Amino acid sequence: MIREHPLYQLALSRMREFYREPEAVFWVFGFPIVLAFALGLAFRNTGPGKLQIGVARGPGDSALAATLDASPRLVATVLDTSTARLRLRTGRIALLAIPGDPVIYRYDSTRTESGLARLAVDDVVQRARGRKDQVAVRDERAAAPGSRYIDFLIPGLLGMNLLGSGIWGVGFSVVQARQRKLLKRYMATPMRKSHYLLSFILSRLVFLIVEVVALVGFGWLLFGVAVRGSFASLAGITVLGSFSFAGLGLLVASRAKTIEGVSGLMNLVMLPMWILSGTFFSYSRFPDAMIPFVKALPLTALNDALRAVMIDGASVTTVGAPLAVVVAWGAVSFVIALQIFRWR
Amino acid sequence: MRERLGIQLQETQLADKLQVGEVLALFRSFYRQAHGVDEVLALVELEEKRKARVVTLSGGQKQRLAVACALVSKPDLLFLDEPTTGLDPQSRRQLWDIIRRFRAAGGTVLLTTHYMEEAERLCDRVAIMDHGKVIALGTPRELIASLGAEHVIEFTLADGAASEVVTDAVRGLNGVTAVRPAPAGCAGGAISLTVKELHRTLPALLTLLQQRQVELASLTTHHATLDDVFVALTGRQLRDT
Numbered sequence A: 001m002i003r004e005h006p007l008y009q010l011a012l013s014r015m016r017e018f019y020r021e022p023e024a025v026f027w028v029f030g031f032p033i034v035l036a037f038a039l040g041l042a043f044r045n046t047g048p049g050k051l052q053i054g055v056a057r058g059p060g061d062s063a064l065a066a067t068l069d070a071s072p073r074l075v076a077t078v079l080d081t082s083t084a085r086l087r088l089r090t091g092r093i094a095l096l097a098i099p100g101d102p103v104i105y106r107y108d109s110t111r112t113e114s115g116l117a118r119l120a121v122d123d124v125v126q127r128a129r130g131r132k133d134q135v136a137v138r139d140e141r142a143a144a145p146g147s148r149y150i151d152f153l154i155p156g157l158l159g160m161n162l163l164g165s166g167i168w169g170v171g172f173s174v175v176q177a178r179q180r181k182l183l184k185r186y187m188a189t190p191m192r193k194s195h196y197l198l199s200f201i202l203s204r205l206v207f208l209i210v211e212v213v214a215l216v217g218f219g220w221l222l223f224g225v226a227v228r229g230s231f232a233s234l235a236g237i238t239v240l241g242s243f244s245f246a247g248l249g250l251l252v253a254s255r256a257k258t259i260e261g262v263s264g265l266m267n268l269v270m271l272p273m274w275i276l277s278g279t280f281f282s283y284s285r286f287p288d289a290m291i292p293f294v295k296a297l298p299l300t301a302l303n304d305a306l307r308a309v310m311i312d313g314a315s316v317t318t319v320g321a322p323l324a325v326v327v328a329w330g331a332v333s334f335v336i337a338l339q340i341f342r343w344r
Numbered sequence B: 001m002r003e004r005l006g007i008q009l010q011e012t013q014l015a016d017k018l019q020v021g022e023v024l025a026l027f028r029s030f031y032r033q034a035h036g037v038d039e040v041l042a043l044v045e046l047e048e049k050r051k052a053r054v055v056t057l058s059g060g061q062k063q064r065l066a067v068a069c070a071l072v073s074k075p076d077l078l079f080l081d082e083p084t085t086g087l088d089p090q091s092r093r094q095l096w097d098i099i100r101r102f103r104a105a106g107g108t109v110l111l112t113t114h115y116m117e118e119a120e121r122l123c124d125r126v127a128i129m130d131h132g133k134v135i136a137l138g139t140p141r142e143l144i145a146s147l148g149a150e151h152v153i154e155f156t157l158a159d160g161a162a163s164e165v166v167t168d169a170v171r172g173l174n175g176v177t178a179v180r181p182a183p184a185g186c187a188g189g190a191i192s193l194t195v196k197e198l199h200r201t202l203p204a205l206l207t208l209l210q211q212r213q214v215e216l217a218s219l220t221t222h223h224a225t226l227d228d229v230f231v232a233l234t235g236r237q238l239r240d241t
Helices: A006-019 A022-042 A061-069 A081-089 A112-128 A149-179 A182-187 A193-223 A231-253 A259-276 A288-295 A298-310 A316-340 B020-028 B037-043 B059-071 B089-104 B116-122 B140-145 B163-171 B198-211 B226-234
Strands: A051-056 A074-079 A095-098 A104-106 B005-008 B077-081 B108-112 B126-130 B133-138 B151-157 B176-180 B191-195 B216-223
Touching: A006 A022, A006 A149, A006 A193, A006 B020, A022 A149, A022 A193, A051 A061, A051 A081, A051 A112, A061 A074, A061 A112, A074 A081, A074 A112, A081 A095, A095 A112, A104 A112, A149 A182, A149 A193, A149 A231, A149 A259, A149 A298, A193 A231, A231 A259, A231 A298, A231 A316, A259 A298, A288 A298, A298 A316, B005 B059, B020 B037, B020 B059, B037 B059, B059 B077, B059 B089, B077 B089, B089 B108, B089 B116, B108 B116, B116 B226, B126 B140, B126 B226, B133 B140, B133 B226, B140 B226, B151 B198, B163 B176, B163 B191, B163 B198, B176 B226, B191 B198, B191 B226, B198 B216
Parallel strands: A051 A074, A051 A095, B005 B077, B077 B108
Antiparallel strands: A095 A104, B126 B133, B151 B191, B151 B216, B176 B191
8 A cells, every 4th residue: 555655654754744844834935935025026117216316516506406306217406515425425316417517427337227317317408408309219118027027036936946945855854864863763674765765855746846836826926927838848847956956955965964064065055056046137147257157057057947938938848958957966966965875 | 684673772863743653654664564553552552642743742752652663563672772761760660561561472672771670670681781891691680699699788887987997897797798898088988798698797797886886877788689780790880871
């Protein structure tokens, strides 16, 4: 009977231990959704916000301020020189306009917002003096689902979540069992080692379904984030990713004797990937020399594959290269973990 | 081999979040033949805790669950590592009953303990180990007989008495087979004598002390036990290590 199979019983114990730990449930299921919600709200596409412009006190300041303030995109305030410098330095105003002839724009050209302010302020100033458009133009705002930040974010969060729950879920359980001498106790029974390790992968598979459905469902319901590719492709990719990270989790936990020790190792593995692997922002912002290294990370590869399927509607066959990276990490980690695993 | 062996390790902590019945269902799944969960719960008298989480169990109940995990495979040999260390007398007796029932059903038990009383009550053969070496082996009766005496007299002297002098003097008393002097530099430490015949040696001892005008602070006697064997063999009190 399947109920009496050791693999079934081990996987069941694993799942029970997990869902009876409310903190763990929150970090795995709740936290990504909270994060998606908060970031989705913060970066929702409402068009560019109003730019804060300072006008230096001096002859003609109020006229200039009134002109700028009339523009729907600008908020102008007349400021003393010292206050204005401080606000400019701390980024509370995007640009300081000093009235006179010529009008002087003081701003930090490396800040995107200041660059925008320079264009907008100059446009208003020149128009006020009678500049006319030479070519007729029309604005079309393209905030269609697929190009928004939230569409970029949800697949990234999904990847990050698979990484976190794989490494935490496997790593903590293994080290805890080792620390409590439970592994040693199991070794005194005829239990097969392969059953023990496979039980982690099996229980991960069950939770994977919940994780994916929760996060993708949330994105779809609240932000209309669609899955453009097939659900089968999404399922296949997440399963491979989950296996891979479970392998990585086993590797991280293969020797550690204490929870403190393994926590450090987990953070060492996960933190760089959270930053580098394009979870919250595109990794193309990193210098070109770093890109090949970044692309070789399993989370980068998984995120790329997830985005290709969810955003671009690609099929699973076109993301072979990143998936190969994902699988290779998992397989190599699993094999090494088996070799060096400390059962006592 | 592992199929036939049931083991309880002192340091094992079972998963807190699992229920008693779930832990046993897990352990029984490892074996080709095993007791049902209800059966083994009955063996260790934990039936009413079947749905309780491990974390909520008392020390004695946890220990009985650990023994249940060892018994679940219907083992021929049961290995118990200090099963009653740190338990209250009630729980200790419950565990003793479990072990006796297993023995009565034809099982073999290998047990380590720091309690000589426990070894004396439960074991057919006892090996005394010191610094990792077996220093005595036999039935509890044989080991006690090896002292060459049946009784132990322990006494302490009133303050100021010259305990060395007394110790030397009592060696000469009739029927005394061994003398363990009071620990050096410890005023009021107990001197203990192993004697063959209490009713002959005790009056002689009291007469001796009276002649020397030494005051007794306390005096006790008891039948020799494994404790005395251990102390005689290792030359010190039982250390809890």
